[in-house]
Structures are given as C-alpha cells and as structure tokens.
Amino acid sequence: MQTFPSGQLKRLLFVLNPISGDINKSQLRATITAYCAERGRRAEFFDTTGDQDIIRLRTLLATDSPLDAVFAAGGDGTVSLVAEALAGSTVPLGILPLGSGNGMAKDLAIPLTLNEALGLIWQHDIRQLDTLRVGGRFTVHLADMGFNACVVQRFAEGGVRGPGAYVRIATREYAGYQPATYQIETDNGTWQGKAFMLTIANANTFGSNVVINPGRALDDGEFEICLIAPFPGIAVPGLLYRLYTSNFDDSDYTQRLSCHRARITVAGARQVLVQLDGEPYMLPCPVEISLQPCSLRVLVPPATAGARLPRP
Numbered sequence: 001m002q003t004f005p006s007g008q009l010k011r012l013l014f015v016l017n018p019i020s021g022d023i024n025k026s027q028l029r030a031t032i033t034a035y036c037a038e039r040g041r042r043a044e045f046f047d048t049t050g051d052q053d054i055i056r057l058r059t060l061l062a063t064d065s066p067l068d069a070v071f072a073a074g075g076d077g078t079v080s081l082v083a084e085a086l087a088g089s090t091v092p093l094g095i096l097p098l099g100s101g102n103g104m105a106k107d108l109a110i111p112l113t114l115n116e117a118l119g120l121i122w123q124h125d126i127r128q129l130d131t132l133r134v135g136g137r138f139t140v141h142l143a144d145m146g147f148n149a150c151v152v153q154r155f156a157e158g159g160v161r162g163p164g165a166y167v168r169i170a171t172r173e174y175a176g177y178q179p180a181t182y183q184i185e186t187d188n189g190t191w192q193g194k195a196f197m198l199t200i201a202n203a204n205t206f207g208s209n210v211v212i213n214p215g216r217a218l219d220d221g222e223f224e225i226c227l228i229a230p231f232p233g234i235a236v237p238g239l240l241y242r243l244y245t246s247n248f249d250d251s252d253y254t255q256r257l258s259c260h261r262a263r264i265t266v267a268g269a270r271q272v273l274v275q276l277d278g279e280p281y282m283l284p285c286p287v288e289i290s291l292q293p294c295s296l297r298v299l300v301p302p303a304t305a306g307a308r309l310p311r312p
C-alpha cells in the first residue's frame, strides 16, 4: 500500500444520498455546514435523486471551479457514484459512511461516525486505488454474479433498506436458488463449473462484514474472482463461520483466482444479473473485466498520528 500526505483541503463538495441506510438526514446538511464553517472550510452540496446522478455530477465537476475533495455521504452505491465521477482525476474521494453496510468505508478503515469521518478533511493520507470495469460498467469495491446478485436485486425492488431487510430477503431466496454454470477465462488460467456465487473482488469485505477476499488490497494491481461452489445445507454454518472470520480459503466449497483481466460466460445465457457496488444490472454475456491501476485517489486515515484536528 502506498499513501501520500496531501495539502489543505478547502473547497469541499458533499454528495448526499437522502435515502441511504434508512437514516434520517434532514439535519445532515446543516451539521456538515456548521462543522466546516467553524473550522474555516466551505461546504457545497449535491443531492442524489437516483436518476442520472452520474451525468449531473460529472457536469457539475466539469463546469464548477476546481474542488479539493468530493465526499460521498451515503452507502457503497453513493461511494461508487462519486468514485466513478472522480476516477482518472486528481481530486480525492472522501467517504462519510451513511449507508446500510458501508463496506468500502470498512475496507479503508474510515471511521463510521460522522464527526470522525469529517476529521479526515484535516488529517488524512491519500491512497491511489485500482478500479474495475465489469461489462463496461464502473466498480471499485465488489461485484458479483449468482446468489448475492439476486438478493441485491430483490433488495433494490423492495421499499425497505437496512441490513435487516437484506437478511430477510437472503433467507427467503436461498431455498429456491438454482446455481448457474460459468466459464471463466483469465490471464492466469481458466475455470469452468457451477457456482453458488462468484465475486469479482477489488476489495475484501461486504457491508454485511462477510470477508469474501481476505488479505488482498484495493491497490495491489490485481483483482480476485472468489468462487463459492454449490453446497449442502449442512455446510452452511461452517461456511458462514469461515466467511465471517477471514478464512475464505479454508472451505471445501471456495476457491480464488487472481488476475488482471477476465471474461466470464454463463452457460445458456445472453444476459446475466450482476451486482456492482451494491446495485443490480443486467449485462450482456460474456462479461469482460478489466483493471485500471491507481486510478482513484481516496482520503484515508493517516498511517501515523500527525497534527491535531482544529477545534471550533
């Protein structure tokens, strides 16, 4: 991991998702404005609508005078939206974890409380992360096909957010789920077989705290394809235990492929449901995956304790 200290961040844009995490955000704008003003910073805001946000955000970033950082105030979907708009630029992404799972914030050790996460404006390092294109679409955290993608789609269709809703849907979907057969061609070899799910992992941990890709970094120049084979019901407790204790490789039903590019074909399918950073998409088959190294700058907690945060 390589990090860089950065200069002062003065002009800040906060991208607010009003629905993420089922959290009431009516006071959020005022809280952030006051927090920044008391410490000599100016906060600007962009509210997401759930429709064409990437186009509106890109337009704003292209026409407005340069910003020093853009914060995503929401969950992994909001982080991914802002990351996509910033990828390839020098403007760093900040994260205020206000989603259901906040997997990306957990993977980057970003504090989960608002005030502490805002503290990164003053005290931070900048990490340059790899990003991925999956079927032409942007992803920075985790993407998958199979069971979890189905659950994420049902979650998106439902009116209720939050971790409880996810678990209820997953339990319901598990009983009738039919695994597909995949062919995976990578620059490191090929694999073919049935999978309960396969995760295209740039990062480590889902917002649910399932560690699908332990020990690999968001800036290691590679991604993993993490396979879970179909398993009998009796194997569920052992498998879950391994997934929640960073022991993915210890199961008879798991396998990981590390690579720089891949192509995934689903037997008999012209399209496949893919979950990208928490959002479901139907993508044409086969799905091509490529990695863009060091393409996103992100504010992370400093490696060593430095200056104190300014007090109001």
Ligand SMILES: Nc1ncnc2c1ncn2[C@@H]1O[C@H](COP(=O)(O)OP(=O)(O)OP(=O)(O)O)[C@@H](O)[C@H]1O
Pocket: 017, 018, 019, 020, 021, 022, 048, 049, 050, 051, 074, 075, 076, 077, 078, 079, 098, 099, 100, 101, 102, 103, 161, 162, 207, 277, 278, 279
């Ligand atoms: N104003 C809005 N109204 C309805 N939906 C919105 C709005 N703004 C954003 N969205 C939708 O919110 C979703 C992204 O939510 P996000 O991932 O940030 O939170 P979350 O799902 O609660 O958290 P996590 O991904 O960490 O579990 C996207 O589907 C996006 O289209």
